[in-house]
Amino acid sequence: xxxxxxxxxxxxxxxxxxxxxxxxxxxxxxxxxxxxxxxxxxxxxxxxxxxxxxxxxxxxxxxxxxxxxxxxxxxxxxxxxxxxxxxxxxxxxxxxxxxxxxxxxxxxxxxxxxxxxxxxxxxxxxxxxxxxxxxxxxxxxxxxxxxxxxxxxxxxxxxxxxxxxxxxxxxxxxxxxxxxxxxxxxxxxxxxxxxxxxxxxxxxxxxxxxxxxxxxxxxxxxxxxxxxxxxxxxxxxxxxxxxxxxxxxxxxxxxxxxxxxxxxxxxxxxxxxxxxxxxxxxxxxxxxx
Ligand SMILES: NC(=O)c1ccc[n+]([C@@H]2O[C@H](COP(=O)([O-])OP(=O)(O)OC[C@H]3O[C@@H](n4cnc5c(N)ncnc54)[C@H](OP(=O)(O)O)[C@@H]3O)[C@@H](O)[C@H]2O)c1
Numbered sequence: 001x002x003x004x005x006x007x008x009x010x011x012x013x014x015x016x017x018x019x020x021x022x023x024x025x026x027x028x029x030x031x032x033x034x035x036x037x038x039x040x041x042x043x044x045x046x047x048x049x050x051x052x053x054x055x056x057x058x059x060x061x062x063x064x065x066x067x068x069x070x071x072x073x074x075x076x077x078x079x080x081x082x083x084x085x086x087x088x089x090x091x092x093x094x095x096x097x098x099x100x101x102x103x104x105x106x107x108x109x110x111x112x113x114x115x116x117x118x119x120x121x122x123x124x125x126x127x128x129x130x131x132x133x134x135x136x137x138x139x140x141x142x143x144x145x146x147x148x149x150x151x152x153x154x155x156x157x158x159x160x161x162x163x164x165x166x167x168x169x170x171x172x173x174x175x176x177x178x179x180x181x182x183x184x185x186x187x188x189x190x191x192x193x194x195x196x197x198x199x200x201x202x203x204x205x206x207x208x209x210x211x212x213x214x215x216x217x218x219x220x221x222x223x224x225x226x227x228x229x230x231x232x233x234x235x236x237x238x239x240x241x242x243x244x245x246x247x248x249x250x251x252x253x254x255x256x257x258x259x260x261x262x263x264x265x266x267x268x269x270x271x272x273x274x275x276x277x278x279x280x281x282x283x284x285x286x287x288x289x
Contacts, residue, residue: 001030001032001033001034001074001075002032002034002035002036002072002073002074002075003020003024003033003034003035003036003073003074003075003076003077003214004036004037004038004056004069004070004073004075004076004077004111005017005020005035005036005037005038005053005076005077005079006037006038006060006069006076006077006078006079006080006102007038007078007079007080007081007117008037008038008039008045008048008053008079009037009039009040009041009044009045009048010079010080010081011174011179011181012079012117012171012174012203012206013037013079013080014047014048015177015179015203015206015207016077016079016203016206016207016210017035017037017048017051017053018048018051019204019207019211020035020077020207020210020211020214021035021048021051021052021053023211024052025052034054035052035053035054036053036054036055036056036069036073037053037054037055037056038056038057038058038060038065038069038080039055039056039057040057040058040059041057042055042057045057056068056069060080060094060098060099060101060102061093061094061097061098061101063101063105066101066102066105067105067109070102070105070106070109070111071109072109073106073109073111074111074112074113075111075112075113075114075115075214076102076106076111076113076114076115077115077117077210077214078099078102078114078115078116078117079117080094080098080099081094081095081117081147081151082094082095083095083147088145088146091146091147091150092146092150094150095147095150095151095154096150096151096153096154096157099116099154099157099158100154100157100158103157103158103161103164103166104161106164107161107162107163107164111164112164112165113164113165113167113214114158114164114165114166114167115166115167115168115169115210115213115214116154116155116158116166116167116168116169117169117171117210118151118152118154118155118168118169118170118171118223119147119148119151119170119171120170120171120172120173120199120225120227120260120262121143121144121147121148121151121260122137122148122151122152122155122170123135123137123138123260123262124137124138124139124140124141124144124148125138125139125140125141125144125256125259126141126256126257126258126259126260126261127258128258129258130258130261130262130263131225131258131261131262131263132225132262132263132265132266133170133222133223133224133225133266137152141255141256141259142188142192142255142256142259143188143259143260155168155223159221159223165219165220165221166220166221167213167214167216167219167220167221167222167223167224168222168223168224169209169210169213169224169226170223170224170225170226170262171201171206171209171226171227172199172200172201172225172226172227172228172260172262173185173198173199173200173201173260174200174201174202174203174206175200175201175202175203175280175283175289176202176203176204176277176283176288176289177202177203177204177288178289179203182237182240182241182280182289183241185198185237186237186238186241186243189234189237192234192249192252192254193234193249193252193253193254193255194233194234194235194245194249194250194252195233195234195235195254195257196233196234196254196255196256196257196259197231197232197233197234197257197259197261198231198232198233198234198237198260199227199228199231199260199261199262200227200228200231200232200280201226201227201228201275202228202275202276202277202280202283202288204276204277204288205226205228205273205275205276205277206226208273208275208276209224209226209267209271209273210226212267212271212272212273213271216270216271219270219271222266222270224266224267224270224271224273225262225263225264225266225267226264226267226273227262227264227275228264228275228277228278228279228280229264229275229278229279230278230279230280230281231261232279232280232281234249235249236280236281240280240284240289
């Protein structure tokens with residue numbers, strides 16, 4: 001199986017691809033397992049090439065690039081997204097339009113399986129309990145905007161494609177393996193109430209989840225939350241980042257205690273997912289932050 005991974009030089013992609021390559025070369029490999037990455041900057045893919053990945057250079061918004069990247073591919077993991085400091089138009093163009101073009105081009109190329117990487121932010125506002133995959137999107141909440149909206153539309157469009165086995169993985173806040181994301185979270189979590197919670201997932205468990213989505217049989221059209229078991233509070237985010245907890249945190253109201261909190265019951269039951277790092281504290285103790 002030749003798997004194309006987009007977004008391979010991003011925070012998730014560059015930690016996921018080596019794990020996918022290890023699987024493709026490991027005991028459970030199937031004959032012909034190979035990995036191809038689509039990147040915008042070839043030099044930044046050197047490490048992935050050294051590990052055995054085929055490299056295609058280009059932009060996801062370019063039809064010719066899609067054709068080259070998909071030639072001979074059996075499956076796709078669409079990790080790419082534009083959401084870190086980009087204008088809304090770019091978020092829509094990459095996260096929705098290019099993802100859908102990639103899906104259409106995948107059908108034409110004879111790709112059989114398509115894993116779409118999405119976000120738990122597509123749920124929008126909280127519903128007074130953990131979100132499950134059948135919950136419809138309710139726009140709004142602290143982190144709503146072009147990013148979750150474009151990802152939600154991409155999910156819907158891809159799942160509606162005929163002749164393509166699409167699976168969607170909705171990631172919680174990703175951290176670990178040297179990712180600076182945990183520190184960056186303070187840009188917005190620094191304004192949260194002391195008790196507001198953030199659900200996370202370690203990169204190792206992102207990879208575990210995506211690999212399960214990629215290789216499972218009978219998961220056609222299924223959506224899976226990929227997250228750990230123990231969301232942490234704003235106070236803990238300060239501790240984890242070695243910061244003092246400002247007193248004003250205590251006076252703030254927790255606008256939505258269920259923002260981004262998801263159930264992982266489905267992926268546990270159907271795909272056997274068990275987080276290697278059930279909480280960020282476990283990961284901290286294991287030295288893998
Ligand atoms: N990180 C999280 O906490 C989190 C949480 C939930 C969901 N997710 C999802 O996980 C996925 C990866 O996120 P990330 O944190 O790794 O983001 P990231 O670090 O910003 O990486 C995004 C990747 O997409 C690529 N990309 C963006 N625009 C592109 C374009 N026009 N053509 C080709 N490639 C393009 C980037 O290429 P360059 O490397 O060239 O910039 C980069 O490799 C996304 O789908 C995101 O929605 C992430």
